[in-house]
Amino acid sequence: MSETTAPPPESQAPVPDKNLPEHTAGTGSRASQVLREVATGGFGVTVLAFVLALVVGAILILLVDPDVQEAAGYIFARPSDFFGAAWSAVSDAYSAMFRGAVVNYQATDAAGFFRPITETMTLATPLIIAALGVAVAFRAGLFNIGAQGQVIMGATLAGFLGFTWNLPAGIHLLFCLLGGIIAGGIWAGIAGFLKARTGAHEVIVTIMLNYIALYLLQYLLTTSAFATGNQPKSPSVASSAQLPLLLGDGFRLNAGFLLAIAAAVFVWWLMTRSTIGFQFRAVGSNAHAARTAGMNVTTTFILVMVVSGALAGLAGATQVLGTEKFLTDGIAGSLGFDAITVALLGRSKPMGIFFAGLLYGGLNVGGRVMEVSTGTPIDIVLVIQSLVVLFIAAPPLVRAIFHLPAPRGLSKGVAA
Amino acid sequence: MKLELRGITKRFGPLVANDHIDLVVEEGEIHALLGENGAGKSTLMNVLFGLYTADEGTILLDDEVREFDGPGDALRAGIGMVHQHFMLVPVFTVAENVMLGHEETRGAGLLDLDAAREHVVALSKRFGFGLDPDAVVENLPVGVQQRVEIVKALARDAKVLILDEPTAVLTPQETDDLMEIMRQLAASGTSIVFITHKLREVQEVADRITVIRRGAVVGTAEPTAPVGELADMMVGRAVSLGVDKAPPQRGEETFHVSDLTVIDGVGNRVVDGVSFSIAQGEILAVAGVQGNGQTELTEAILGVQESAGGSITLDGRELRGLRPDQVLTAGVGFVPEDRTVDGLVLDFTVAENLVLDLVSRSPYSKGVAMNLAAIRSNADERIDEFDIRTQGPAEEVGRLSGGNQQKVVMARELSRSLKLFVASQPTRGVDVGSIEFLHKRIVAERDAGTPVMIISTELDEVAELADRIAVMYEGTIVGIVDADTPREVLGLMMAGVPLETARERATQHEGDDQ
Numbered sequence: 001m002s003e004t005t006a007p008p009p010e011s012q013a014p015v016p017d018k019n020l021p022e023h024t025a026g027t028g029s030r031a032s033q034v035l036r037e038v039a040t041g042g043f044g045v046t047v048l049a050f051v052l053a054l055v056v057g058a059i060l061i062l063l064v065d066p067d068v069q070e071a072a073g074y075i076f077a078r079p080s081d082f083f084g085a086a087w088s089a090v091s092d093a094y095s096a097m098f099r100g101a102v103v104n105y106q107a108t109d110a111a112g113f114f115r116p117i118t119e120t121m122t123l124a125t126p127l128i129i130a131a132l133g134v135a136v137a138f139r140a141g142l143f144n145i146g147a148q149g150q151v152i153m154g155a156t157l158a159g160f161l162g163f164t165w166n167l168p169a170g171i172h173l174l175f176c177l178l179g180g181i182i183a184g185g186i187w188a189g190i191a192g193f194l195k196a197r198t199g200a201h202e203v204i205v206t207i208m209l210n211y212i213a214l215y216l217l218q219y220l221l222t223t224s225a226f227a228t229g230n231q232p233k234s235p236s237v238a239s240s241a242q243l244p245l246l247l248g249d250g251f252r253l254n255a256g257f258l259l260a261i262a263a264a265v266f267v268w269w270l271m272t273r274s275t276i277g278f279q280f281r282a283v284g285s286n287a288h289a290a291r292t293a294g295m296n297v298t299t300t301f302i303l304v305m306v307v308s309g310a311l312a313g314l315a316g317a318t319q320v321l322g323t324e325k326f327l328t329d330g331i332a333g334s335l336g337f338d339a340i341t342v343a344l345l346g347r348s349k350p351m352g353i354f355f356a357g358l359l360y361g362g363l364n365v366g367g368r369v370m371e372v373s374t375g376t377p378i379d380i381v382l383v384i385q386s387l388v389v390l391f392i393a394a395p396p397l398v399r400a401i402f403h404l405p406a407p408r409g410l411s412k413g414v415a416a
Numbered sequence: 417m418k419l420e421l422r423g424i425t426k427r428f429g430p431l432v433a434n435d436h437i438d439l440v441v442e443e444g445e446i447h448a449l450l451g452e453n454g455a456g457k458s459t460l461m462n463v464l465f466g467l468y469t470a471d472e473g474t475i476l477l478d479d480e481v482r483e484f485d486g487p488g489d490a491l492r493a494g495i496g497m498v499h500q501h502f503m504l505v506p507v508f509t510v511a512e513n514v515m516l517g518h519e520e521t522r523g524a525g526l527l528d529l530d531a532a533r534e535h536v537v538a539l540s541k542r543f544g545f546g547l548d549p550d551a552v553v554e555n556l557p558v559g560v561q562q563r564v565e566i567v568k569a570l571a572r573d574a575k576v577l578i579l580d581e582p583t584a585v586l587t588p589q590e591t592d593d594l595m596e597i598m599r600q601l602a603a604s605g606t607s608i609v610f611i612t613h614k615l616r617e618v619q620e621v622a623d624r625i626t627v628i629r630r631g632a633v634v635g636t637a638e639p640t641a642p643v644g645e646l647a648d649m650m651v652g653r654a655v656s657l658g659v660d661k662a663p664p665q666r667g668e669e670t671f672h673v674s675d676l677t678v679i680d681g682v683g684n685r686v687v688d689g690v691s692f693s694i695a696q697g698e699i700l701a702v703a704g705v706q707g708n709g710q711t712e713l714t715e716a717i718l719g720v721q722e723s724a725g726g727s728i729t730l731d732g733r734e735l736r737g738l739r740p741d742q743v744l745t746a747g748v749g750f751v752p753e754d755r756t757v758d759g760l761v762l763d764f765t766v767a768e769n770l771v772l773d774l775v776s777r778s779p780y781s782k783g784v785a786m787n788l789a790a791i792r793s794n795a796d797e798r799i800d801e802f803d804i805r806t807q808g809p810a811e812e813v814g815r816l817s818g819g820n821q822q823k824v825v826m827a828r829e830l831s832r833s834l835k836l837f838v839a840s841q842p843t844r845g846v847d848v849g850s851i852e853f854l855h856k857r858i859v860a861e862r863d864a865g866t867p868v869m870i871i872s873t874e875l876d877e878v879a880e881l882a883d884r885i886a887v888m889y890e891g892t893i894v895g896i897v898d899a900d901t902p903r904e905v906l907g908l909m910m911a912g913v914p915l916e917t918a919r920e921r922a923t924q925h926e927g928d929d930q
Contacts, residue, residue: 273785273786273788274784274785274786275775275776275781275784275785275786276784278768278775278786279775281761281764282761282764282772285761285762285763285764286757286760286761286762288757288758289757289758289759289760289761289772290761290772291720291740291758292718292720292740292750292752292758292759292773293740293744293772293773294739294740294741294742294743294744294745294773295741295773296739296741
């Protein structure tokens with residue numbers, strides 16, 4: 001009898017939303033409200049931006065495909081040839097990408113069928129972790145361009161501890177991961193410290209630290225402590241320090257992916273459930289008010305950068321302990337910069353970053369397969385990635401193309 | 417030029433900002449548009465200025481229907497607007513600012529600065545503005561900058577001048593000057609729409625008054641109407657413009673500031689050897705024209721501003737040299753003078769802002785984990801207690817009206833037990849209804865035995881709240897006087913005249929009158 005008095009969701013509802021339904025009830029049905037939220041909020045624009053980027057990518061594929069070019073030569077004589085060639089060029093390229101990134105439906109065994117998605121997850125692992133780091137800084141109003149350098153430093157120390165120390169399995173791995181976290185944290189902490197103490201802008205400092213990290217690694221790889229023979233390449237990390245494979249020897253997917261999930265959950269908790277994250281966000285949104293409320297803004301700057309760099313360092317550690325196993329000067333690839341894009345793409349939210357990282361990883365893996373099987377240059381993938389970011393950075397453009405309503409207030413009729 | 421608005425309606429989604437508003441402004445008339453914050457005054461003027469398109473209704477100029485598609489059209493039709501926040505380029509000179517947007521050129525695209533300069537000089541002379549066309553705007557006092565805005569409008573032949581809350585940023589003296597200018601402009605045939613929520617000014621300068629409440633006209637009045645009547649129309653209920661407060665029950669003097677000095681970045685002694693004490697159960701109001709060191713004084717107490725010397729003690733404990741969080745923990749409640757800059761994080765929710773400086777304490781957190789349930793129930797209680805008009809604890813504070821934002825700050829600071837309450841400009845930009853409420857809360861805090869320090873540039877507010885008044889001028893305290901000190905004396909002291917001299921001059925003045 002008594003359980004009917006209180007609606008169940010009410011009791012465990014988190015802070016937001018209690019009064020919202022009552023308020024929004026007057027403005028239209030719940031469904032249209034949700035639709036509007038999706039259309040005007042970040043998520044809808046992100047999806048549509050991706051669709052648009054694929055469309056532009058398709059046009060580029062047409063432009064570079066030799067069959068299409070040939071058929072275009074006699075387009076008026078036999079237009080069907082042209083459209084046939086165009087369709088097959090685009091569908092071949094994108095289906096190859098899908099086979100490369102998600103599942104290979106042409107495979108003969110289960111392992112081959114599922115391998116692409118595991119590769120996507122493997123590539124996404126360091127991207128997600130580093131992007132979480134960039135996002136923490138974003139939310140606190142700092143622009144950490146230095147993820148690249150922090151990834152390099154994290155990978156360097158984690159790798160070094162991995163191939164020089166001898167510790168029991170498990171402990172060795174934790175030790176190396178911790179090393180990566182600390183190295184990245186310190187590297188970014190330098191930028192935070194300089195900003196807090198001297199006002200030096202974190203963008204410039206972190207960019208410079210990127211170079212220092214890269215050249216430091218290159219130098220280390222020439223020393224006897226790091227190099228193997230004359231190769232600019234380190235020895236492999238001990239097996240006791242390697243991240244365990246999750247699906248056996250046939251796949252590269254390793255426990256780093258679990259770390260990525262854990263990192264996402266941690267960042268979510270940090271930013272929304274902890275007083276530290278509250279302070280980060282307050283300083284990011286209004287440093288004056290934060291200061292007046294007794295928060296130490298300069299200390300916060302340092303702390304934010306340390307957390308951000310620690311995550312990037314962890315990303316570097318998973319790269320060297322899980323995927324690459326040894327250090328080269330290309331250990332970070334363009335990870336640190338891609339991480340900025342992924343953070344943007346994920347709107348600095350852990351869940352968004354998780355999926356944005358998978359998408360990004362998938363595009364890279366799929367792009368390789370596309371290039372091998374259809375001859376479409378992998379650069380198309382880079383173009384698609386760039387376009388996604390471009391479109392996301394210009395939501396009004398995407399809304400205009402899809403005739404979506406503008407957010408809040410300025411209602412001009414709902415289409416699409 | 418005669419301006420007439422007929423049945424203007426403007427909706428923003430479900431919100432009706434203007435509901436069939438009719439307004440007639442005769443040529444040469446000063447027409448006051450009176451209403452609380454959020455009543456729809458600014459929306460209406462933005463419709464008139466072409467910034468918004470009305471959903472219904474017509475605008476007539478000299479009985480002719482006009483439609484404005486943007487401010488350009490409105491300007492050409494002879495409507496000028498002086499925004500509350502000035503639209504001036506700070507590094508340009510007065511003449512350059514005046515010509516901005518309709519630059520005159522002579523041949524070859526060269527700017528004809530001389531023409532603009534002459535324009536400024538001519539207008540300035542005609543209305544006694546005293547403007548130097550070559551002065552750089554950022555170096556001018558706020559009141560003079562406002563005159564530049566007015567000249568800008570007049571230079572474009574504005575026949576109707578809209579002044580949006582023009583006195584909000586002015587000192588009392590500058591306000592008087594502005595009113596004089598308004599009278600002159602009206603005498604020369606310019607129609608003026610004067611948007612405000614300050615009753616005293618309306619009575620002083622307006623020819624007619626239209627009162628707007630919740631987007632609709634609730635009535636018109638003559639300036640001779642009693643203040644109480646106007647206030648009633650504005651807020652829709654009787655507002656007591658005098659807070660009933662009992663005489664103070666002065667306890668022990670627990671808060672002492674002695675010889676406090678603050679030196680700013682360029683070496684000025686912005687707070688210069690200030691000393692005073694506040695007893696429990698007493699309100700000390702610091703009066704003074706803005707910019708005489710009040711801000712720095714409060715910031716030095718909180719510890720966000722470094723002080724060069726002196727001491728600040730609360731219950732015998734030295735506060736000087738402590739960090740802001742330590743000062744807050746010592747039991748100081750602090751309401752900063754500018755809520756949107758220092759008081760609130762605008763894109764945080766109401767609930768989050770209500771614990772902005774409390775979040776790391778029990779019960780709002782345990783270790784570093786926030787207790788969302790406690791934060792939430794605190795928000796529900798404060799919203800209820802302070803009658804904060806919001807959709808709920810999860811609404812962004814930036815979407816609330818100014819008065820409700822201020823209530824959030826006050827609610828937060830008064831929600832814990834205090835040993836000292838410091839509030840700067842506690843009701844600036846707040847509507848009449850909220851002012852009354854906030855004043856009552858301040859008095860209630862005093863009656864609970866807390867020493868209270870109020871910093872206000874509004875003499876009305878000072879007179880209403882103070883048990884004693886300290887007047888600041890150029891970083892020093894000119895004198896600390898009783899609350900019943902005549903206004904003329906206070907006014908003279910605010911201009912730096914020492915107490916005794918001020919008393920003499922004020923009595924002399926009275927003598928002259930008789």
